[in-house]
Amino acid sequence: MENSYFGKYGGCFVPELLMPPLIEVEAAMRDILPSQDFQNELGELLANYAGRPTPLTFCPNLSKELGFSLWLKREDLLHTGAHKMNNCLGQALLAKKMGKTALIAETGAGQHGVATAAAAARLGLKCTVFMGAEDVERQAMNVMRMRVFGAEVHAVETGTRTLKDAINEALRAWIANQETTHYCFGTAAGPHPFPRLVAELQSVVGKEARAQILEQTGKLPDAVVACVGGGSNAIGIFRGFMDDSEVRLLGVEAAGTGESGCFNSAALNLGTPGVLHGNRTLLLQTPEGQIEPSHSVAAGLDYPGVGPEHAWLKDTGRAWYGMVRDGRALAAFERLSQSEGILPALESSHALAWVFDHPQELPQDGCVVVSLSGRGDKDMDIVRRHLGEKYSIPGQAED
Numbered sequence: 001m002e003n004s005y006f007g008k009y010g011g012c013f014v015p016e017l018l019m020p021p022l023i024e025v026e027a028a029m030r031d032i033l034p035s036q037d038f039q040n041e042l043g044e045l046l047a048n049y050a051g052r053p054t055p056l057t058f059c060p061n062l063s064k065e066l067g068f069s070l071w072l073k074r075e076d077l078l079h080t081g082a083h084k085m086n087n088c089l090g091q092a093l094l095a096k097k098m099g100k101t102a103l104i105a106e107t108g109a110g111q112h113g114v115a116t117a118a119a120a121a122r123l124g125l126k127c128t129v130f131m132g133a134e135d136v137e138r139q140a141m142n143v144m145r146m147r148v149f150g151a152e153v154h155a156v157e158t159g160t161r162t163l164k165d166a167i168n169e170a171l172r173a174w175i176a177n178q179e180t181t182h183y184c185f186g187t188a189a190g191p192h193p194f195p196r197l198v199a200e201l202q203s204v205v206g207k208e209a210r211a212q213i214l215e216q217t218g219k220l221p222d223a224v225v226a227c228v229g230g231g232s233n234a235i236g237i238f239r240g241f242m243d244d245s246e247v248r249l250l251g252v253e254a255a256g257t258g259e260s261g262c263f264n265s266a267a268l269n270l271g272t273p274g275v276l277h278g279n280r281t282l283l284l285q286t287p288e289g290q291i292e293p294s295h296s297v298a299a300g301l302d303y304p305g306v307g308p309e310h311a312w313l314k315d316t317g318r319a320w321y322g323m324v325r326d327g328r329a330l331a332a333f334e335r336l337s338q339s340e341g342i343l344p345a346l347e348s349s350h351a352l353a354w355v356f357d358h359p360q361e362l363p364q365d366g367c368v369v370v371s372l373s374g375r376g377d378k379d380m381d382i383v384r385r386h387l388g389e390k391y392s393i394p395g396q397a398e399d
C-alpha cells in the first residue's frame, strides 16, 4: 500500500483477513474513481439527486455585529441534511462499479446510516447498518428512516453499545462478506485507504467554496472554520484551500460540558497517540491504552478518535484546532437561527460558536467561511431538553 501515512499518523493496522477488501478498495480508488465515466456519473448524482452545488451564503446581520464578513458553506441544504451524502454517493457508486451488491455501514447518531441507506436505495444496493444498541434506543427516528429506506439496522450489544462498538462489528461483518459487500465508512478515519477516499469524496465542498468566494468577493477568505468529529467535513472544506498558505484553517472540537473530570470529544487537543479502528492517530485513552468514553451534546462529534490527516495537520501547523463547550454551541445554535434564519446542526454550531466567541482572533474587515455541515432539525429534541423552558415548551434535563 502506498501513501497510507500522514506523517506518523494513519496506516492500516487491521487483521490479515481485512487486507484483501482494503486492497480492493485501494485499487478501485486508483483505477475507477478518477475515470471520466465515473466522475460524470457521480457528478450527475451529486447535482440532480443530492442538490450540488450547495450555496455559499453571506450573513449580513452577523457580519455587522462581528466586524468581518461571515459566509456559510451550506451543506445543510444537501439531500438528507448534511455533507455525509457526498461520501455515501461516492462510495455507493464505487461499490457498484466494483461489482458489489451490498453496503454495510456503521452509525452513531444515525446520520451516516440514513445517508448510506438512501444512497443504497437509489443505486439498488442492499444495505445493513450497524448501530450501538444504546444509540438505537436514543435515535429511534433515524432508525425508522433507515428502515423506511429499506436498510436492515443491526443493534450492537458489545462494549459501551455505541459508535466505536458498531465500527468493530461492521469490520467483523466485512471480513465475513467481502465478496459481495463494500464497507461504506462514514468519516475520514479508519484504516487506509478510507481517510484518503473520504477526504477525496468530500473535497467537492472545498473546491466549490473556493470558486464561490472568489466569484462573490474577488478574494480568498482569511480563515476557513469547520467542526471536527472524525474530520470529514473539515478535511473536505480544507482541501479546497490547502495550498493557499494565506488562508488559516481552523478546526473546532467538542469540549463536552467543560466541567473538569467530565467527558469530551477533543482528541486533537486532549488525546495521545494510539491505534484505534485500523489507524494510528490521537485518541482519548487511559495511560494503559483503554479508550475513554467520549461526550458531546452534538452526537455527530461524539467519537474518541479523529482522522489521521488532522493529527498530522496539527503537527505541521498548517491547521489549528480549538475547543467549544456544549453550552456555547447551544448559544451559537440560537444566535444563527435568530440573526439569519438558518437552523444549524449542533455539530456545525461548534464551528460557529468558536467564531462568535473569538472575534478578536479574526481580522477586522476580513472574511471568514464556516462549514455549515448540517441542518439542525434533527436536533430539536436535544435543544428542547436544554432550552425548552425558554421557548415555553416543557423541557427536561438531559438523561
Ligand SMILES: *Cc1c(COP(=O)(O)O)cnc(C)c1O
Pocket: 082, 083, 084, 111, 112, 186, 187, 188, 227, 228, 229, 230, 231, 232, 233, 234, 300, 301, 345, 347, 348, 373, 374, 375
Ligand atoms: C456527522 C456529522 C459531523 C461530524 O462528522 P465529520 O466527519 O467530522 O464531518 C458534523 N456535522 C454534521 C451535521 C454531521 O452529521
